[in-house]
Amino acid sequence: AKELGKNNYQFFTAEMNNMMAKKMNLEIGLRKAIENHEFELYYQPQIGVNTGKMTGVEALIRWNHPEIGLVPPNDFIPLAEETGLIIPMGYWILRVASQQAKKWIDQGFDDLRMSVNISSRQFQQPDFVAAVQTILSETGLPAKNLELELTESIVQNPKSALPVMEQLKAMGVKLSLDDFGTGYSSLSYLRSFPLDTLKIDKSFIRYINEEIKDEAIVKTIINMAHSLKLNVIAEGVETEEQLSLLSDNDCHEFQGYLFSRPVKADELQEILENHKAY
Numbered sequence: 403a404k405e406l407g408k409n410n411y412q413f414f415t416a417e418m419n420n421m422m423a424k425k426m427n428l429e430i431g432l433r434k435a436i437e438n439h440e441f442e443l444y445y446q447p448q449i450g451v452n453t454g455k456m457t458g459v460e461a462l463i464r465w466n467h468p469e470i471g472l473v474p475p476n477d478f479i480p481l482a483e484e485t486g487l488i489i490p491m492g493y494w495i496l497r498v499a500s501q502q503a504k505k506w507i508d509q510g511f512d513d514l515r516m517s518v519n520i521s522s523r524q525f526q527q528p529d530f531v532a533a534v535q536t537i538l539s540e541t542g543l544p545a546k547n548l549e550l551e552l553t554e555s556i557v558q559n560p561k562s563a564l565p566v567m568e569q570l571k572a573m574g575v576k577l578s579l580d581d582f583g584t585g586y587s588s589l590s591y592l593r594s595f596p597l598d599t600l601k602i603d604k605s606f607i608r609y610i611n612e613e614i615k616d617e618a619i620v621k622t623i624i625n626m627a628h629s630l631k632l633n634v635i636a637e638g639v640e641t642e643e644q645l646s647l648l649s650d651n652d653c654h655e656f657q658g659y660l661f662s663r664p665v666k667a668d669e670l671q672e673i674l675e676n677h678k679a680y
């Protein structure tokens with residue numbers, strides 16, 4: 403039994419070492435990824451539920467690792483946050499997304515809204531507002547065309563978050579609350595924060611046609627958004643059945659594989675050009 407215990411222990415440390423080595427490799431790779439041009443932004447359309455018109459796009463980062471291949475954001479964003487690399491990476495994302503949005507606006511898609519995910523660590527940087535301002539002036543993107551997607555972890559600390567949100571609003575930037583319903587949902591911040599949009603998390607949408615409870619939650623969020631005069635977007639919409647339930651409940655916009663996966667800029671360009679309803 404003693405031997406077995408020892409072996410188990412060794413096996414465990416080997417696993418641990420392996421995991422730590424992997425993590426360190428990822429971190430080393432992450433440090434070089436920007437300068438090596440390994441990141442790319444993909445864009446996913448957001449569509450009016452009743453109009454069918456494209457209202458905006460969400461920028462989603464992709465990492466093309468030279469050896470591993472495509473690394474999903476859920477595998478490297480947390481590491482980037484932990485190491486602080488999210489700060490330079492986050493500004494790179496904002497800059498590239500703003501440049502791209504400006505290009506599309508110049509082609510005549512005037513009202514296109516560019517939604518960019520902001521990590522809490524980036525939002526908490528003392529120079530965050532100034533950096534957003536700089537990026538807007540350098541790229542020429544009108545503030546009203548930029549929407550920042552914040553998660554509930556950001557708004558967890560209302561005392562520090564509120565003034566930052568108010569400064570961004572004063573600049574004309576739009577604010578969206580992402581993954582709504584999954585976090586530390588305190589409804590009180592919904593009325594105190596200057597939000598424009600609520601995004602219903604895809605975990606509530608997935609079984610909306612099968613699970614009466616999920617349907618009830620989604621209906622409640624949509625009704626709440628209506629009474630608070632907020633735009634409401636459902637994410638992760640994959641089927642016509644899901645869309646029709648959202649339509650019955652007057653959800654404003656949707657996003658999901660049903661319309662399009664996140665695609666490269668040139669593919670989104672084609673969607674914009676062919677999507678005459680815009």
Ligand code: C2E
Nearest residue numbers: 462463475476479495519520521638639640657658659664
């Ligand atoms: P999120 O902000 O909630 O983004 C939505 C995720 O749902 C994206 O995953 C998107 O590809 C996926 N998705 C879209 N439509 C569907 C659908 O119909 N069905 C399903 N099952 N999934 C769908 P992705 O791109 O892997 O990103 C995962 C998370 O990583 C994001 O969740 C966000 O939290 C983070 N992330 C991605 N890009 C960025 C970024 O540029 N900056 C920051 N800070 N975080 C990012």
Ligand code: CA
Nearest residue numbers: 460519551580
């Ligand atoms: Ca998002």
Ligand code: CA
Nearest residue numbers: 581603604637
């Ligand atoms: Ca989400």
Ligand code: CA
Nearest residue numbers: 519553580581
């Ligand atoms: Ca998320």
